[in-house]
Amino acid sequence: NAGVTQTPKFRILKIGQSMTLQCTQDMNHNYMYWYRQDPGMGLKLIYYSVGAGITDKGEVPNGYNVSRSTTEDFPLRLELAAPSQTSVYFCASKRDSYEQYFGPGTRLTVT
Amino acid sequence: QKEVEQNSGPLSVPEGAIASLNCTYSDRGSQSFFWYRQYSGKSPELIMSIYSNGDQEDGRFTAQLNKASQYVSLLIRDSQPSDSATYLCAVRGGSQGNLIFGKGTKLSVKP
Numbered sequence: 001n002a003g004v005t006q007t008p009k010f011r012i013l014k015i016g017q018s019m020t021l022q023c024t025q026d027m028n029h030n031y032m033y034w035y036r037q038d039p040g041m042g043l044k045l046i047y048y049s050v051g052a053g054i055t056d057k058g059e060v061p062n063g064y065n066v067s068r069s070t071t072e073d074f075p076l077r078l079e080l081a082a083p084s085q086t087s088v089y090f091c092a093s094k095r096d097s098y099e100q101y102f103g104p105g106t107r108l109t110v111t
Numbered sequence: 112q113k114e115v116e117q118n119s120g121p122l123s124v125p126e127g128a129i130a131s132l133n134c135t136y137s138d139r140g141s142q143s144f145f146w147y148r149q150y151s152g153k154s155p156e157l158i159m160s161i162y163s164n165g166d167q168e169d170g171r172f173t174a175q176l177n178k179a180s181q182y183v184s185l186l187i188r189d190s191q192p193s194d195s196a197t198y199l200c201a202v203r204g205g206s207q208g209n210l211i212f213g214k215g216t217k218l219s220v221k222p
Contacts, residue, residue: 031208040119042199042212043155050207058209090154094208099145102154 001026004103006091012109013081021076021106023091029101031094032074034058034066036087037105043090049074081110113138115202117213125221130187132216134200137181143203144176145210146185150196159185190220 007022025032030051035043035058045058049068063085065077074093078085088107092100114137124130136144143162147155159174161167161183167174173186183202187194197215204211 033209035212040214042115042201042214043210044212045204045209048207048209056207097208099157099160100208100210102156105154 003027004091004093004101006089006103006106008106009104010107012111013078015081015083015110017081018077018079019081021078021089021091021108023074023076023103024072025074025091025093025101025103026072027093027095027101028071029093029095030071031096031100032068033092033100034064034074034076035090035092036060037090038087046076046089078108083110086110113141113202113204113211115200115211115213117198117200117216119214120217121219122216123219123221124190126190126192128190128220130190130194130218130220132185132187132198132200132218134183134185134213135181136183136200136202136211138202138204139178139181141181141202141204144174144183145201145203146172146174146183147199147201147212148194148196149199149215155199187218190218192220192222194218195220 034046047066091103146159161174200213201210
């Protein structure tokens with residue numbers, strides 16, 4: 001199993017551009033999460049999903065959108081990128097009450 | 112707003128010593144607590160889970176929980192330079208399994 005994979009690893013965006021961060025898991029996990037981590041800070045929840053077709057907002061959803069059309073994939077969409085979205089983005093997944101597994105992260109810079 | 116507080120450090124200990132990391136949380140109803148280790152530039156990795164008052168041991172790691180004081184700690188015995196990392200305390204924040212993270216404590220183990 002590859003676990004949780006994220007692409008791209010790094011990206012530089014100009015202000016106002018859009019992009020999609022990809023997240024895929026091959027563990028048949030029902031729960032999936034997107035977090036962002038700013039320097040020297042803990043992780044903050046952006047969006048989560050409890051299964052295909054079901055998504056909900058976390059603590060910091062503004063400026064982002066998600067979809068969950070399959071169990072495996074949970075892409076995060078940034079519209080109109082802003083410097084405040086410069087961060088490291090982690091995708092995670094889990095099954096029911098078990099631990100969360102994190103992907104390797106995407107480091108995004110908006111200039 | 113549920114919060115998790117950690118001393119950001121850095122905490123410096125000599126090789127072979129016991130490292131003690133502490134965490135407090137605001138929601139008295141919290142039931143599940145986690146310690147993640149994060150090496151620089153990497154994703155968080157779960158090292159300990161604890162759900163009931165008392166101690167939970169796994170090798171050189173011991174997690175301690177005191178719900179009355181809303182306090183969680185992590186002890187690392189016989190600290191090694193490879194333990195140098197940021198340690199994130201996390202509390203399960205809701206029924207959907209999302210985690211609320213502290214800002215992390217940076218640990219440095221000196222040879």
